[in-house]
Amino acid sequence: MLGRTANALFWMFRYLERIENTARMIDAGMRMALTRDVVASEEEWRSVIAAAGLRESYDARHATCTGLQAWNFMLRDKDNPASVLAMFAQVRENARQSRNAVTGELWEAVNDSWIQIKKLLARPVSEQRVGEAVSMIRQAGTLVHGAIVGTMLRNEGFYFARAGTYIERADNVARILDIKYFLLLPSLTYVGSSLDTGQWDTILRSVSGDRAYRWLNAGQIDAKRIVEFLVLDTRFPRSLAFSHGALREHLAALARIHGNECKANELMREADTRLSKIGIDDVFDRGLHEFLVEFTKMNTAIGLAIAEEYRFHA
Amino acid sequence: MSGQNEFFDEMHVGDGSIRDAYRDYHKWYSSKSAAFLKRKHRDAETSFRRTGITFNVYGESEAEERLIPFDMVPRIIDAGEWRRLSRGIEQRVRALNAFLHDLYHRQEIIRAGRVPQRLLRDNPAWLRNMVGFTPPGGIYTHIVGIDLVRTGPDEFYVLEDNARTPSGVSYMLENRETMMAMFPELFMHVPVETVSNYPRRLAKSLAACAPPATKGKPVVAVLTPGMYNSAYFEHAFLADQMGAELVEGSDLRVINGRVAMRTTRGYQPIDVIYRRVDDEFLDPLSFNPDSVLGVPGIMDVYRAGGITIANAPGTGVSDDKAIYSFMPEIVEFYTGEKPLLPNVETWRCADEDSCRYVLDNLAELVVKEVHGSGGYGMLIGPAATKAELAEFRKKLEAHPENYIAQPTLSLSTCPIFTEKGLAPRHVDLRPFVLVSPDTIDITPGGLTRVAMKKGSLVVNSSQGGGTKDTWVLKD
Numbered sequence: 117m118l119g120r121t122a123n124a125l126f127w128m129f130r131y132l133e134r135i136e137n138t139a140r141m142i143d144a145g146m147r148m149a150l151t152r153d154v155v156a157s158e159e160e161w162r163s164v165i166a167a168a169g170l171r172e173s174y175d176a177r178h179a180t181c182t183g184l185q186a187w188n189f190m191l192r193d194k195d196n197p198a199s200v201l202a203m204f205a206q207v208r209e210n211a212r213q214s215r216n217a218v219t220g221e222l223w224e225a226v227n228d229s230w231i232q233i234k235k236l237l238a239r240p241v242s243e244q245r246v247g248e249a250v251s252m253i254r255q256a257g258t259l260v261h262g263a264i265v266g267t268m269l270r271n272e273g274f275y276f277a278r279a280g281t282y283i284e285r286a287d288n289v290a291r292i293l294d295i296k297y298f299l300l301l302p303s304l305t306y307v308g309s310s311l312d313t314g315q316w317d318t319i320l321r322s323v324s325g326d327r328a329y330r331w332l333n334a335g336q337i338d339a340k341r342i343v344e345f346l347v348l349d350t351r352f353p354r355s356l357a358f359s360h361g362a363l364r365e366h367l368a369a370l371a372r373i374h375g376n377e378c379k380a381n382e383l384m385r386e387a388d389t390r391l392s393k394i395g396i397d398d399v400f401d402r403g404l405h406e407f408l409v410e411f412t413k414m415n416t417a418i419g420l421a422i423a424e425e426y427r428f429h430a
Numbered sequence: 431m432s433g434q435n436e437f438f439d440e441m442h443v444g445d446g447s448i449r450d451a452y453r454d455y456h457k458w459y460s461s462k463s464a465a466f467l468k469r470k471h472r473d474a475e476t477s478f479r480r481t482g483i484t485f486n487v488y489g490e491s492e493a494e495e496r497l498i499p500f501d502m503v504p505r506i507i508d509a510g511e512w513r514r515l516s517r518g519i520e521q522r523v524r525a526l527n528a529f530l531h532d533l534y535h536r537q538e539i540i541r542a543g544r545v546p547q548r549l550l551r552d553n554p555a556w557l558r559n560m561v562g563f564t565p566p567g568g569i570y571t572h573i574v575g576i577d578l579v580r581t582g583p584d585e586f587y588v589l590e591d592n593a594r595t596p597s598g599v600s601y602m603l604e605n606r607e608t609m610m611a612m613f614p615e616l617f618m619h620v621p622v623e624t625v626s627n628y629p630r631r632l633a634k635s636l637a638a639c640a641p642p643a644t645k646g647k648p649v650v651a652v653l654t655p656g657m658y659n660s661a662y663f664e665h666a667f668l669a670d671q672m673g674a675e676l677v678e679g680s681d682l683r684v685i686n687g688r689v690a691m692r693t694t695r696g697y698q699p700i701d702v703i704y705r706r707v708d709d710e711f712l713d714p715l716s717f718n719p720d721s722v723l724g725v726p727g728i729m730d731v732y733r734a735g736g737i738t739i740a741n742a743p744g745t746g747v748s749d750d751k752a753i754y755s756f757m758p759e760i761v762e763f764y765t766g767e768k769p770l771l772p773n774v775e776t777w778r779c780a781d782e783d784s785c786r787y788v789l790d791n792l793a794e795l796v797v798k799e800v801h802g803s804g805g806y807g808m809l810i811g812p813a814a815t816k817a818e819l820a821e822f823r824k825k826l827e828a829h830p831e832n833y834i835a836q837p838t839l840s841l842s843t844c845p846i847f848t849e850k851g852l853a854p855r856h857v858d859l860r861p862f863v864l865v866s867p868d869t870i871d872i873t874p875g876g877l878t879r880v881a882m883k884k885g886s887l888v889v890n891s892s893q894g895g896g897t898k899d900t901w902v903l904k905d
Binding site for chain 2: 117118122212216231272
């Protein structure tokens with residue numbers, strides 16, 4: 117496979133993951149904002165923008181932050197290169213780049229979704245339409261994942277695509293956790309009392325983890341347990357541990373196909389050992405922020421090692 | 431449909447009856463309800479948009495990808511007619527390759543005074559780097575498209591030869607796929623020659639032209655200028671169907687005397703490259719130094735037998751419109767036979783007498799730029815306004831050598847489906863030919879292009895033309 121094609125597959129699924137996470141964050145933000153007064157709701161949307169890593173570009177263009185402004189910025193603003201619309205265009209471009217490395221069904225899933233999303237986001241998204249928009253975007257993600265898992269040959273292309281999904285997921289979830297946690301910090305000092313349960317609920321919703329968490333914890337909102345769930349629980353498909361477990365498997369498959377391990381596999385092992393040895397108390401002792409910064413750095417290093425080993429660039 | 435139609439109609443005879451080739455199809459068509467046909471007509475468009483069969487139009491930034499309109503009524507050719515056409519096409523393609531070999535070697539045809547020296551001297555497609563070099567297998571134009579038009583029952587003309595990089599074959603294939611998906615029962619009743627093995631035939635034909643440096647099974651790659659090129663869909667489609675890599679200039683590098691592509695396992699040599707990049711951009715060391723679409727040094731590798739480039743660089747010298755007018759002489763010179771397929775009568779405006787005739791009869795003629803393509807920069811006299819004629823006259827007077835003129839042909843029509851039923855539209859035909867050292871392989875049928883606008887004679891997709899599935903009936 118061409119290095120350029122591997123790169124396109126990898127990024128196609130990184131963008132797709134980021135799109136899905138953006139939609140989830142909007143969804144969580146809406147729920148939160150609905151239960152707030154106007155001022156608090158603005159704060160909530162600002163934290164959504166921050167969690168999506170868009171604070172700087174947003175602040176450069178807007179002074180206020182209503183829901184309408186926030187989700188339109190995240191979904192379709194021409195000045196936001198990380199809008200859902202711009203990123204889906206990237207998904208499709210990458211699919212076009214790697215058109216002869218993907219199945220017809222995968223291409224059609226991407227192209228169909230693109231046609232719909234482009235139409236959906238052609239004009240500003242009102243309060244009445246935002247729910248529909250978010251669910252359509254999530255469905256597009258589900259459709260594309262279904263198409264790749266259900267139809268694609270388990271060759272290196274498949275594993276580059278899957279590696280893209282999990283490396284991006286690990287990055288996004290770590291970032292959401294870091295930024296939200298930072299905002300919640302004051303309330304953590306009140307151990308066991310008046311936690312802002314609404315805020316924690318938002319975090320769970322941002323990663324579609326609210327149901328799963330409730331099953332496991334009988335509805336008890338507990339900061340430590342939530343962090344443990346999102347960082348260490350290997351059963352939850354969007355946790356850091358799960359994402360890195362999956363990433364490790366896919367990188368191992370690539371090493372098998374190529375007949376040799378590379379620096380990415382080595383880094384992966386290192387990251388894995390760290391994560392498996394650590395308990396939730398260690399995380400808090402060391403400081404969650406420090407832990408997450410280190411995790412993200414490692415995640416980035418793995419991404420760079422993949423690009424280098426498999427000659428993504430000339 | 432009546433006898434008032436002044437053009438040859440592919441389906442209907444003047445008295446309202448149906449030509450033999452269309453009999454089975456027409457019977458089927460007549461048995462279908464208007465609602466069924468309308469629904470299928472809409473389905474076709476959706477299906478094309480979903481599979482992403484689009485082309486990009488230069489100069490349209492907003493709607494960057496457009497669909498080529500597809501018409502669901504096939505154009506049908508019977509077996510005997512196709513055999514006659516095939517013979518003529520084969521003869522022409524043989525002559526084109528012999529002509530190219532001669533031009534880059536002894537130039538016998540010029541010495542014999544049959545083609546003037548100036549046509550070479552003034553031709554931007556002429557490549558000095560090719561002089562004295564014989565490509566692997568002696569083939570210059572591996573993939574050829576011969577544009578044919580029809581004006582009467584037995585009157586076919588060659589309108590144009592496409593010897594450098596003919597495009598459109600993916601539409602031929604997808605049109606058939608779409609037709610088979612929409613009307614499976616039709617193909618059970620009507621015996622139609624298959625076209626879907628074209629990519630396999632192309633791969634085989636290219637592999638048969640592998641260079642001396644090839645070890646083992648030849649590695650074939652398709653070189654595309656990239657996804658913003660108007661024919662990118664076709665490049666990707668063909669690579670996919672052939673099981674070949676689709677490469678861009680940035681994927682390639684010359685290593686140890688071979689052209690190699692950057693794969694996830696490192697650089698791997700390519701034996702045959704089916705390039706869809708123009709000569710000028712192929713090698714920045716030999717041609718346009720600013721090109722990023724090509725491979726620095728590929729021409730040296732080529733000349734040393736390290737790679738086959740299809741079609742060969744410098745092939746364009748044989749298919750421009752000034753050379754076209756000499757094709758009857760060229761066919762005769764190299765085959766010793768009279769051309770089986772006639773040329774359209776052509777006035778070379780470089781000749782003073784011809785130019786005067788053209789200027790005197792501008793309103794009746796079609797005038798084309800010698801080096802133009804895609805229907806850009808041409809004048810259709812009968813359809814032009816007075817102002818357009820006057821403007822064109824000025825251009826023609828300033829640079830007569832840049833133009834040729836032809837009579838406005840009475841192109842045959844073939845019905846298309848409209849909301850109001852069948853309606854005649856003008857068509858042409860581009861059969862696709864594969865050339866390897868042992869065989870000339872013509873895919874039955876080709877691409878029928880159709881002017882979707884009533885009365886229009888321009889079938890180019892860049893000018894709003896559409897396409898049809900083309901059937902060659904089995905014996």
